[in-house]
Amino acid sequence: MDVQxxxxxxxxxxxxxxxxxxVYAIIALGYTMVYGVLQLINFAHxxxxxxxxxxGFEVFRVLATAPINGYxxxxxxxxSAMIISGLLNVLIERLAYRPLRNAPRLVPLITAIGxxxxxxxxxxxxxxxxxxxxxxxxxxxxxxxxxxxxxSSCAAFGSFLSGIGVQLQIxxxxxxxxxxxxxxxxxxxxxxxxxxxxxxxxxxxRVTAGLMGIDSNRMISxxxxxxxxxGGVSGVLFGLKFGTINAYSGFDPGIVAFTAAVLGGIGSIxxxxxxxLVLGVIQNLIGVTNILGSLLGIANLQxxxxxxxxxxxxxxxxxxxxxxxxxxLGRSNTEKV
Amino acid sequence: xxxxxxxxxAMVSALSMGSAFAQQTIKIATLTPLSGGQSDLGTQIQNGAxxxxxxxxxxxxxxGFNLQLVGYDDQADPATGTANARKIAADRSxxxxxxxxxxxVAIPASQALAPSRVAMISPANTANSVTDRxxxxxxxxxxxxxxxxxxxxxFIINTLKAxxxxxxxxxxxxxxxxxxxxxxxxxxxxxxxxxxxxxxxxSDFSAIxxxxxxxxxxxxxxxxxxxxxxxxxxxxxxxxxNAPLIxxxxxxSSELLTIAGEGAxxxxxxxxAAPIEALPAAKTFSANYQKTFKKPAQGxxxxxxxxxxxxxxxILDAIKTNKNKMPSRAQVETAIRKVKATGLLSGNVxxxxxxxxKAAKMYIMSVGDNxxxxxxxxxxxxxxxQ
Numbered sequence: 001m002d003v004q005x006x007x008x009x010x011x012x013x014x015x016x017x018x019x020x021x022x023v024y025a026i027i028a029l030g031y032t033m034v035y036g037v038l039q040l041i042n043f044a045h046x047x048x049x050x051x052x053x054x055x056g057f058e059v060f061r062v063l064a065t066a067p068i069n070g071y072x073x074x075x076x077x078x079x080s081a082m083i084i085s086g087l088l089n090v091l092i093e094r095l096a097y098r099p100l101r102n103a104p105r106l107v108p109l110i111t112a113i114g115x116x117x118x119x120x121x122x123x124x125x126x127x128x129x130x131x132x133x134x135x136x137x138x139x140x141x142x143x144x145x146x147x148x149x150x151x152s153s154c155a156a157f158g159s160f161l162s163g164i165g166v167q168l169q170i171x172x173x174x175x176x177x178x179x180x181x182x183x184x185x186x187x188x189x190x191x192x193x194x195x196x197x198x199x200x201x202x203x204x205x206r207v208t209a210g211l212m213g214i215d216s217n218r219m220i221s222x223x224x225x226x227x228x229x230x231g232g233v234s235g236v237l238f239g240l241k242f243g244t245i246n247a248y249s250g251f252d253p254g255i256v257a258f259t260a261a262v263l264g265g266i267g268s269i270x271x272x273x274x275x276x277l278v279l280g281v282i283q284n285l286i287g288v289t290n291i292l293g294s295l296l297g298i299a300n301l302q303x304x305x306x307x308x309x310x311x312x313x314x315x316x317x318x319x320x321x322x323x324x325x326x327x328x329l330g331r332s333n334t335e336k337v
Numbered sequence: 338x339x340x341x342x343x344x345x346x347a348m349v350s351a352l353s354m355g356s357a358f359a360q361q362t363i364k365i366a367t368l369t370p371l372s373g374g375q376s377d378l379g380t381q382i383q384n385g386a387x388x389x390x391x392x393x394x395x396x397x398x399x400x401g402f403n404l405q406l407v408g409y410d411d412q413a414d415p416a417t418g419t420a421n422a423r424k425i426a427a428d429r430s431x432x433x434x435x436x437x438x439x440x441x442v443a444i445p446a447s448q449a450l451a452p453s454r455v456a457m458i459s460p461a462n463t464a465n466s467v468t469d470r471x472x473x474x475x476x477x478x479x480x481x482x483x484x485x486x487x488x489x490x491x492f493i494i495n496t497l498k499a500x501x502x503x504x505x506x507x508x509x510x511x512x513x514x515x516x517x518x519x520x521x522x523x524x525x526x527x528x529x530x531x532x533x534x535x536x537x538x539x540s541d542f543s544a545i546x547x548x549x550x551x552x553x554x555x556x557x558x559x560x561x562x563x564x565x566x567x568x569x570x571x572x573x574x575x576x577x578x579n580a581p582l583i584x585x586x587x588x589x590s591s592e593l594l595t596i597a598g599e600g601a602x603x604x605x606x607x608x609x610a611a612p613i614e615a616l617p618a619a620k621t622f623s624a625n626y627q628k629t630f631k632k633p634a635q636g637x638x639x640x641x642x643x644x645x646x647x648x649x650x651x652i653l654d655a656i657k658t659n660k661n662k663m664p665s666r667a668q669v670e671t672a673i674r675k676v677k678a679t680g681l682l683s684g685n686v687x688x689x690x691x692x693x694x695k696a697a698k699m700y701i702m703s704v705g706d707n708x709x710x711x712x713x714x715x716x717x718x719x720x721x722x723q
Contacts, residue, residue: 009551013544016543136595242540243571244540244564244571244596252540253540284544287544287545287548288547290548291532305535306536306545309538
């Protein structure tokens with residue numbers, strides 16, 4: 001095995017890890033925003049996310065034969081998922097968390113797990129009535145093609161990409177573009193608008209913000225709306241990338257994204273993004289450790305294969321938390337008070 | 338008490354003496370799901386057995402016996418199946434049972450039939466423990482689960498001519514067992530296994546696919562179930578890997594085609610359930626079946642027919658050894674284990690000491706360009722014991 005082949009293999013692995021990382025990143029934002037404002041781990045977020053994925057599936061299914069542009073279908077899917085997941089998240093907050101706002105912290109956490117289980121089975125029933133369980137996305141033509149294939153106008157760029165070992169599909173490029181747009185939009189809302197300032201004020205001190213004339217309940221609902229909408233988008237992107245989802249497939253990415261949020265420093269928006277990307281890359285690298293081990297002649301690594309992906313991510317989390325308990329970009333709590 | 342017992346005894350002997358002069362009834366039973374989700378398959382087996390009984394009626398009549406078929410329903414449920422097996426054991430005129438569809442039902446049902454020595458011939462059960470328990474009454478005419486791995490490996494070596502193979506499994510007892518068998522069989526033939534790993538992952542196979550792209554295997558074996566394998570196949574093909582993907586009967590679902598879509602091309606799997614078109618001798622049978630039941634015959638119908646013919650052959654042999662008199666259940670049990678049935682739809686049937694078919698067949702199905710399953714190859718498999 002020559003060095004060039006090894007390098008391009010590694011580049012390919014890192015790039016596909018980054019693509020995966022963007023999905024984790026925007027799921028992680030849903031956790032981090034709610035945590036930032038309420039100090040609540042919204043475990044129902046993985047189901048809000050998979051609801052978005054189911055909405056996306058339904059939109060693509062209904063529009064499968066409609067004579068409209070594939071990108072328009074995608075936009076319709078994204079918007080519907082944003083609206084439904086966002087409203088669902090607001091509803092969850094109103095029914096399950098608000099009545100418990102002054103209860104000890106453990107109580108809403110347990111409620112969140114309960115909501116998560118209820119939503120899983122609701123989705124299962126909804127699709128089950130139509131005789132479906134594993135939902136397979138019917139994507140518009142061309143989405144699965146390789147980005148910059150040989151026939152397209154950017155052939156030179158395409159051959160450069162494949163030369164360095166990067167093989168992207170159009171849908172993966174869409175995924176990254178949409179994720180980056182969402183991140184930019186969120187950054188703008190939180191940091192540069194009145195609404196964002198109000199949300200940050202509530203996050204810092206709910207009571208004082210109330211005294212300043214900010215309706216904290218409204219701001220909390222708004223936070224849940226934005227968090228849910230991000231969840232909806234990430235659900236559609238997840239479906240786009242992997243093709244098949246079911247009512248229970250939110251749990252896995254949900255847990256990884258939560259880990260990403262903690263890794264980056266929960267409550268911090270750039271931290272969630274960084275955590276997501278790091279976890280995506282780490283997972284993919286651990287998945288290929290056995291091959292690297294055999295290529296580099298390190299026998300001990302050869303038994304670490306793809307089944308260790310998740311464990312590796314969690315070991316990394318533990319290490320980071322020992323070294324820097326607030327996470328990569330987190331600030332310590334005392335600053336907040 | 339003693340007196341009434343004596344009277345009953347007298348009555349029973351009088352009755353049996355009476356029937357000795359009339360035509361005696363011999364029944365064979367089917368034990369299959371006739372209601373519930375799998376009733377379609379169960380009815381196929383029963384219908385197939387009925388055609389066999391109709392064919393043999395005249396030969397039994399010549400010997401002075403009235404041959405009948407009785408169908409029992411197991412609802413694909415072990416408890417119901419066992420309860421019905423006890424009813425079968427209580428009906429002394431039933432000499433053999435064709436069934437069941439599910440291994441989970443066959444195991445307790447054959448246990449329930451064993452003390453009364455009622456022979457069972459299964460047209461469908463594949464679990465190793467169906468015969469590995471060594472019951473005298475349990476036989477089967479399909480290949481066992483442990484034949485799948487070697488058959489898959491044989492196909493990879495002989496037909497696909499692969500030199501480098503990547504072996505995956507889903508970390509379940511089923512998938513891992515299958516993949517280890519293939520791994521062993523490949524290595525024994527000097528084929529290079531370039532990768533061997535398990536994954537519980539259901540959606541993201543990117544790391545594994547990167548490795549496959551690097552190692553460029555000629556074939557990929559994945560011991561798993563269609564819903565996981567379908568996603569894998571889709572992502573694999575999207576990344577431009579076109580190496581054939583092989584697995585076991587866990588792939589046998591049209592859902593595989595839905596999930597994998599275009600990615601299903603180049604998928605192969607081993608199964609014991611042959612499609613009816615795969616059986617060269619089944620033309621007349623198909624026509625008869627269509628005429629009698631007004632429905633097209635399917636694979637399980639043919640296996641039900643074959644199993645019933647083996648049972649009837651065994652009973653005829655037992656009648657012969659008993660000098661053309663009504664044989665006992667024990668005699669039938671022994672005769673069936675020793676049966677040499679030729680010219681069946683699925684070939685010749687002989688059992689080994691535990692009731693496995695000495696030479697069974699494994700069928701390799703493939704996914705064609707029209708995204709439908711079709712028969713690619715038939716592989717002869719030997720029972721692990723002769």
